Amino acid sequence: MILKDFLKSYVPDETLRRVLYYIKCLKKFKDDGVQSIQSLDIAKKCGIKSSVVRKDFSYFGILGVRGKGYKVEQLCELFKELLDKIGPINAVVIGAGKLGTALVLHSKENYNIEIVAAFDKNKEKIGEDISGIPVYSINNLNKFIKSNNIKIVILAIPSEEVQSVVDMIKDTSIKLILSLTLTPINVPEGIEVSYFDILSEIEFLFLKLKFKEK
Amino acid sequence: MILKDFLKSYVPDETLRRVLYYIKCLKKFKDDGVQSIQSLDIAKKCGIKSSVVRKDFSYFGILGVRGKGYKVEQLCELFKELLDKIGPINAVVIGAGKLGTALVLHSKENYNIEIVAAFDKNKEKIGEDISGIPVYSINNLNKFIKSNNIKIVILAIPSEEVQSVVDMIKDTSIKLILSLTLTPINVPEGIEVSYFDILSEIEFLFLKLKFKEK
DNA sequence: TGATGTGAATAACTTCACAGCG
DNA sequence: CGCTGTGAAGTTATTCACATCA
Secondary structure (H helix, E strand, C coil), X not given: CCCCCHHHXXXXXXHHHHXXXXXXXXXXXXHCCCCEEXXXXXXXXXXXXXXXXXXXXXXXXXXXXXXXXXXXXXHHHHHHHHHHHHCCEEEEXXXXXXXXXXXXXXXXXXXXXXXXXXXXXXXXXCCCEECCEEEEEHHHHHHHHHHHCCCEEEECCCHHHHHHHHHHCCCCCCCEEEECCCCCCCCCCCCEEEECCHHHHHXXXXXXXXXXXX | CCCCCHHHCCCCHHHHHHHHHHHHHHXXXXXXXXXXXXXXXXXXXXXXXXXXXXXXXXXXXXXXECCCEEEHHHHHHHHHHHHHHHCCEEEEEECCCHHHHHHHHXXXXXXXXXXXXXXXXXXXXXXXXXXXXXXXXXXXXXXXXXXXXXXXXXXXXXXXXXXXXXXXXXXXXXXXXXXXXXXXXXXXXXXXXXXXXXXXXXXXXXXXXXXXXX
């Protein structure tokens, strides 16, 4: 046990988000055979300031050596420990179209999340599998979630269909819904919804760019 | 001209992000035949507070009627005007795999962004088209961007290939790169990079959830 | 009267600057 | 000496509370 009892202490959301960058970044250093690094090395790679890196690390009690830096191996272990402590991240994806399929395939490579099943309403897709992950009928969704104690659902379906699927799983173990369109969803207390739409993100970034220009 | 000269005034980034939610939300109200709404109606739909809605609107000089609310039609027009003022949002996508293809198809429905071409290194895909959008060889990317004055690139390719593609377009009209994996990219000044990885976002949200639990 | 519009207070996050220590 | 670790200052965003006006 290297980590201090971090779950009790306060960690800013933005730090948690960056942790995933750090993990990716450190993996790269490790693969390249780098053994020792400084906060500035990580900062440059991630496009942030070195003081951010150091402050972020401080929330986890990560200790570098003053005047020297950090051991890559040790940092990797620490973050691995963090992820282990969180436990397995199992999810299901709704919609076995292009987007849903892409997600299932990506989840096989280098992520800590596992997509355990896909669901669709299209009869032609039901019964198929995506690289070993089964595609079930949307009618079995509620039952599957309950019996497998699934906490996360990814919605890779058209915006018109989003609410009806959510209504199907209101009363299950689901804690987190990630919708891939911005269409607002109604959920009961206790379920968190996030919206994550690639094309809308582009629109936002471009809007921001235009506002800065003038 | 309803909008005041907003491009001069300060608008928070987060407000700009929410604008895209408002647009989606208002479209829905309009489609449902709702003519008049209050800030609380929008807030509920979007899962935010009514005061946020009102403050956001205030940056654009949007005027409701005290004691009554807002006219849906009028709000829709205002935001349309905003988008028109920003101008067309043309982008290219790199990678004509599942994810890239999904993006091209989605861009056809109800977005303000237009994906004008896809690029791939796979000979079998080159020359094909995705619902009318051509797939070109990655070797033509630099030239295409320059001759079409493209400002936005979406990277839907494996993390190992990301940097080499970016290196190809360093000296073009590109202003904005959206990478769909978290792998850090080096870019020269003047190009903004954003990272947007669906599975990593899930990891982050789950991490956040776990930290809040305890 | 009832919901808007907005300054002021609060909270969250980032940056700074430098003491501390190997 | 050089880089870490971290309070303190600065910045940005959210929330509050209420005057305002159709």
